Amino acid sequence: MSKLEVNAVSKSFGDNEVLRDVSFSISDGEFVSLLGPSGSGKSTLFRIIGGIAQPSSGTVKLDSKEITGKPGSISYTPQSPSLMPWRTILNNVLLGQEITGSRDEHKALEMIERAGLKGYENSYPHELSGGMKQRVSFIRSMLSPQGLILLDEPFSALDEFTRLDMQKWLLSIWELYQRSILFVTHNIEEALFLSDRIIILSAKPASVKKEFIIPFKRPRDERILLSEEFLQWKKVIYEEMRQQDVSVDY
Structure with missing residues (x-):
């Protein structure tokens, strides 16, 4: 906080x-x-x-x-999700942690499940709806250290x-x-x-x-x-x- x-x-x-x-x-x-x-x-x-x-x-x-x-x-979440199309959902949400040299896949998977996205961990952004993409973008912000x-x-x-x-x-x-x-x-x-x-x-x-x-x-x-x-x-x-x-x- x-x-x-x-x-x-x-x-x-x-x-x-x-x-x-x-x-x-x-x-x-x-x-x-x-x-x-x-x-x-x-x-x-x-x-x-x-x-x-x-x-x-x-x-x-x-x-x-x-x-x-x-x-x-x-941490900043813009109007558009700004997800990297070549990265899976899991790797997108872990981006902020990777930049700071940490990677907690367990917590990421837990938040993906809480967001109702269990089963999409290895999917790509183009396979998700607009609301699902926004959830991924927000999870990425929540997982960032800021x-x-x-x-x-x-x-x-x-x-x-x-x-x-x-x-x-x-x-x-x-x-x-x-x-x-x-x-x-x-x-x-x-x-x-x-x-x-x-x-x-x-x-x-x-x-x-x-x-x-x-x-x-x-x-x-x-x-x-x-x-x-x-x-x-x-x-x-x-x-x-x-x-x-x-x-x-x-």
């Missing part, structure tokens, strides 16, 4: 100001969602947190150690029912292993169902406009999606984002 601190991060490309004084933190084992419009600088922020881009000002710390400009400190995982809209390309199944599966795995997660989405319902806390970014130049602590108990049950309390929270966040002129899926 890891604690992330983003402190007054700003980024400009010439006269184009993308991020302005962005500050937030993620505690050990916390699940935090980031809601913001397309083109608001979210990808730039992720690159800065990941250490592959330098901010114009500000710092990023992990467990009180500065990681600004230092890659390899976090304590913080960035998830960049991993379910955006899935249909509604597959997306809900993936959300429930993600929560079951996260509750078991308690990794720190920063999850980016445009979907208010998804953010509410998954998160301990929701951070709202403004339009570009992005800054943190509001944070909400989500009160729903864990473990989460999908029946909460139909509750009056859940609906009221959706309305509150929707109205806040309308004030910030942020486009989201309601």
